[in-house]
Amino acid sequence: MSGMAKTGIFSFLQGETHALNKRLIILTATSGIANALNLAVINAGVETLSHGGPPWQYFVWFGLSLALFVYSLRYVLYASTRIAESAICSVRIRLADKIRRCDLLALEQIGEADIHSRISRDTAAIAQAARPLFAAAQSAVMILFTMIYIATVSPVAVLLCLALIGGGASIYLKDRKGYEEGLESASRQEDELFNTLNGLLRGFKEIRLNVLKSDDVFTDFSENARRVRDVRTDVMILFSDNYVFVEMFFVLLLGAIVFVLPILSDSFGSSVTKIVSAVLFFFGPLGNVVMMVPLLSQVNVTVENLQRLEASLDDVLAKSNERIPVPPVDLSPFTTIRFDGVGFTYVDPDGKVTFTVGPIDGEVRRGEILFLVGGNGSGKTTFLKLFTALYPPTQGAIRVDGIEIGPANIQSYRALFSAIFSDFHLFDKLYGLHAAAPERVNAMLRLMDISHKTAFADGRFTNTHLSTGQRKRLALVVSYLEDKEIYIFDEVAADQDPHFRHYFYETLLPDLKKSGKTVVVVSHDDRYFHIADRVLRMDYGRLRDDLADIATFREPGP
Helix, strand or coil, X not given: CCCCCXXXXXXXXXXXXXXXXXXXXXXXXXXXXHHHHHHHHHHHHHHHHHCCCCHHHHHHHHHHHHHHHHHHHHHHHHHHHHHHHHHHHHHHHHHHXXXXXXXXXXXXXXXXXXXXXXXXXXXXXXXXXXXXXXXXHHHHXXXXXXXXXXXXXXXXXXXXXXXXXXXXXXXXXCCHHHHHHHHHHHHHHHHHHHHHHHHHHHCHHHHHHCHHHHHHHHXXXXXXXXXXXXXXXXXXXXXXXXXXXXXXXXHHHHXXXXXXXXXXXXXXXXXXXXXXXXXXXXXHHHHHHHXXXXXXHHHXXXXXXXXXXXXXXXXXXXXXXXXXXXXXXXCCCCXXXXXXXXXXXXXXCCCCEEEEEEEEEEEEECCCEEEEECCCCCCHHHHHHXXXXXXXXXXXXXXXXXXXXXXXXXXXXXXXXXXXXXXXXCCCXXXXXXXXXXXXXXXXXXXXXXXXXXXXXXXXXXXXXXXXXXXXXXXXXXXXXXXXXXEEEECCCCCCCHHHHHHHHHHHHHHHHHCCCEEEEECCCHHHHHHCCEEEEEECCEEHHHHCCCCCCCCCCC
């Protein structure tokens, strides 16, 4: 269940940490009161001095009020920092936990850019906004008690101050909904901008090869950047106009105190210095409060973005067949994996079918080597995701030695596999392999002819910034160390030199077979098809002859 059921930054912080307690509230108020007390003591000292008396009698009071102000404000700022960072840590950990339990398909539909933006940019924005918002709360308390002080000096003056400040505040706040809508629109536009930027970086090779593609991507990025600029500029201009208006009210307030109040009150002349100094004293804090309005609007939009992401993840997990904890089921060692009418259908957001893989009938036997071939877009990757249960079948069933794969055993089934997909990610640590001895890891690096590029030390690989072929060899090291029942190698031999390609097919694959491992290799190296027990061809979402043998290959002669 989502931990962010309420809207707003303070509700978010309280929901995540439960740390907005009475002590914090009291000390926030205390810091504001103490600062207002500083003003009162200073003015009293000035008045005494103006009558020729020594102001020392107020020095002790000033020291006490100053010490109380410093202590309470420091506590509030320290606490707000700890609360914000704890809240961000909590939500990041919770979201990461929900992400790792999502289905791959659902995660792909949410989008990597949206997830990355929410967990990195939005959480950072909340952390940065928390301290200024708490400081603004302290300033608001100080302004309140400064008004009380002004009321003790001149009730007419405080009424005038409240009237002008209230009028300025109402004008400033009347378009707050428009601010938030504008900021939300800007946030959506920025997501599009960052998505285009990801395409620019990840598709850099293709862009460098194709000038027209480069121009189109750049045009798209530029248009998104300009839309973000226009939306944010419009919103901030609205903020600026209102802020200038509020500043004008401040000056009008001073003018009214000096030029209007003496007309309304004959006794005001003796109090003008105290009131003007009080108004000047809260100018800065009032400016802080005013400037917090756009920040509060922006951070509330950010909180809502996080809420939407978590709600999406919660919805995915609620629909998942894996949501109910079940005891692990051991499916190894297996004899056969059977496909009974297994298929998967892609559906676009409008509900239209875009591509279908299957139905597939047949079996994979323990200890055999299968080669999977087919053109781009034929469905090979989708088949591998179905085979490994990363995609749930939309029809049919997968059975291991007669046991149907379902919620009770799907994770145990996935645990049979070690996969190197075409878009594999290379971790610098051996996650999940806590017992791997460094000596064995480094021996595997030598076996894969990669030890001159990287090593394993202090629990991590010293270098993962390698060429594509070298990264695949390093992925092979990790895959071998995982020691699974079934290995998936998607174009691993591509980008390798002839020597290592020969070694991969003629030595590594047969060694895995001798160890009783099942290997599925996506490959177009037809000169090595003799290594396979079966070669399977994918055509337009269908496995040719439904996993039956399609050809027998002999090792090429000299």
